[in-house]
Amino acid sequence: MAxxxxxxxxxxxxxxxxxxxxxxxxxxxxxxxxxxxxRRQAAQDIRNTESIVLELLRNSFDAHASRMxxxxxxxxxxxxxxVIDNGLGIPGSMHDHVFEPxxxxxxxxxxxxxxxxxxxxxxxxxxxxxxxxARVMQSGPNLGCSIHVETNTKKLSERSDQSxxxxxxxxxxxxxNVRGPRNILRTACEFALETRDACSVYVGSPVEVAATIYAxxxxxxxxxxxxxxxxxxxxxxxxxxxxxxxxDTFASLATEMGLDVSPRSARRIIDGEIRELDSMLxxxxxxxxxxxxxxxxxxxxxxxxxxxxxxxxxxxxKLLADSVSSAYADIAERYYLEADxxxxxxxxRDRITINxxxxxxP
Numbered sequence: 001m002a003x004x005x006x007x008x009x010x011x012x013x014x015x016x017x018x019x020x021x022x023x024x025x026x027x028x029x030x031x032x033x034x035x036x037x038x039r040r041q042a043a044q045d046i047r048n049t050e051s052i053v054l055e056l057l058r059n060s061f062d063a064h065a066s067r068m069x070x071x072x073x074x075x076x077x078x079x080x081x082x083v084i085d086n087g088l089g090i091p092g093s094m095h096d097h098v099f100e101p102x103x104x105x106x107x108x109x110x111x112x113x114x115x116x117x118x119x120x121x122x123x124x125x126x127x128x129x130x131x132x133x134a135r136v137m138q139s140g141p142n143l144g145c146s147i148h149v150e151t152n153t154k155k156l157s158e159r160s161d162q163s164x165x166x167x168x169x170x171x172x173x174x175x176x177n178v179r180g181p182r183n184i185l186r187t188a189c190e191f192a193l194e195t196r197d198a199c200s201v202y203v204g205s206p207v208e209v210a211a212t213i214y215a216x217x218x219x220x221x222x223x224x225x226x227x228x229x230x231x232x233x234x235x236x237x238x239x240x241x242x243x244x245x246x247x248d249t250f251a252s253l254a255t256e257m258g259l260d261v262s263p264r265s266a267r268r269i270i271d272g273e274i275r276e277l278d279s280m281l282x283x284x285x286x287x288x289x290x291x292x293x294x295x296x297x298x299x300x301x302x303x304x305x306x307x308x309x310x311x312x313x314x315x316x317x318k319l320l321a322d323s324v325s326s327a328y329a330d331i332a333e334r335y336y337l338e339a340d341x342x343x344x345x346x347x348x349r350d351r352i353t354i355n356x357x358x359x360x361x362p
Contacts, residue, residue, distance in 0.1 A: 046130040049079050049158035050187045052149055055123045056083040057191045061199060063087030063145065067216065067238060068201045071209040071259055072162075072184055079151045079158060082137070082206065082258035084213065086144040086238045095136040099128040130156050137258040144237040148258035159183040170288040185280075192280035200279040206259040210241060211269045212276035214250075217242025223352055224316065244270070312352070317345040324354055336361050 046052055053070060060068045065087030073080045090098055097103050101122060124147075128134040131151045139145035159181045166180035166189055180186055185203060192201040202212050217239040218226075229235065229243045237257055244250035250266035261269075268274050312320070321343045329339040338359035346353045 046126045046156070048156060049081070049151060049153070050182060050184055052081060052127050052131070052151070052156075053083075053184050053187050054191060055127060056081070056147060056149070057188070057201065059083075059123055059147075060085035060087050060145070061195055063089070065144070066199045068199060069209045069213055069238070070184070070188060070201065070203040071206040072203065073206055073260070074153075074162075077153050078132075079153055079156075080206075080260075081149045081151075082146060082209075084144065084146045084209070084237055084257060084259075086236055089141050089143045089145050090136060090139040091141055092139075095139065098136065099124045099134060101125040138237055138256060140233075142236070146237055146257040165189075165283065168284055168286045170286050176286060189280050189284060193284070196281055200281065202277045202279055204277045206254075207261055207265045207269070207274060208277050210250075210254045210259045210261045210265075211274045213238050214241040214244075214269055215276035223347070224312070227352075312345065312347045317347070320352070320354070321345050324356065328356055 046055070053072075057068055057070070060083060063085065065085035067086045069084045071080075071082040071084070094103075103125070124134070127149060131149050133148065133150040135148055137146040137148050161181045162183045162185070164180050164183065164185070166178050166186040169177045169179065171177055178186065178190065188201050188203045192199075195201075202209065204212070221235075221239050221242050225235075226243050232240050232243050232253065235243070240253050240257070241250060244253060244266070247263040247266035247270060250270060251261050251263045254261040254266070265274070324343045324345075325341070328341070328343070331337075332339040332341075338361055341357045341359055343354050343356045346355075
């Protein structure tokens with residue numbers, strides 16, 4: 001407390017310059033403290049909302065994510081962004097530290113990409129300096145990551161037109177020209193094109209992103225894993241919504257990962273009334289060519305349609321049948337039915353069917 005009081009006193013007397021300056025050479029020349037130099041650089045690294053989206057996508061890409069989901073919404077002068085991925089994740093002990101300057105997991109892997117040097121440990125710090133709120137919502141080793149950011153558009157600008165999708169024209173010399181405002185959609189499109197062989201990017205409202213993540217979970221989790229999941233926190237973030245037994249649980253799980261979804265919207269998603277998003281790459285059409293960019297990692301099939309038929313191992317089917325038989329015994333007693341019966345278990349694409357023979361007592 002005494003140190004803080006002294007710092008306040010020095011700042012009030014010197015106008016804050018003492019805390020920003022390491023050495024005064026005279027004639028107007030000073031050496032800035034490292035913290036002040038970092039703060040000024042951070043303010044320049046992030047110039048607008050689109051810069052934040054780009055840095056978050058680069059961060060996910062460096063974490064080896066193959067799926068990135070960008071949820072965007074606006075409330076008056078407040079811009080809300082949530083980026084969720086299936087990358088390597090961040091340990092719980094580092095959720096706050098990653099927003100500090102010079103903190104990075106890339107000690108020996110800093111590199112240049114299409115947008116400059118990456119791996120300096122300044123990207124997330126720059127975002128926090130320019131945002132009202134920047135925090136890790138959920139993450140863990142090998143579980144993916146969700147980062148939520150809120151900015152004030154009066155302080156940090158963004159393109160006024162955030163709804164126009166960019167157009168792509170094939171020129172006579174064979175180059176593809178991109179046209180349209182440099183908004184969030186265009187930023188995500190350009191990133192998706194640059195990384196098209198490694199990942200897929202999805203951009204939409206929080207509800208649309210929730211529907212897309214739900215579809216992804218449904219296509220990558222078996223029915224057994226969805227129905228009998230004991231601890232959803234052990235699953236990757238992008239698969240958790242698929243375990244929701246009801247709209248309230250769905251809405252709660254979505255909110256925890258930074259997606260504002262009401263139980264009513266959750267019900268519509270579960271019922272299939274809100275369809276998942278196409279990836280940014282699948283939304284691109286190159287005019288004068290009439291076809292879309294190809295990628296070994298993308299497909300026009302919707303995520304929900306990628307689910308393969310479930311095949312239970314004999315041991316698992318027997319375990320399930322024995323559990324059902326045990327639960328049925330109590331019910332059979334109440335209705336004067338034979339409890340010693342053998343349920344049959346059949347698995348299909350999207351359901352497990354259990355048949356219990358009903359045998360009346362003589």
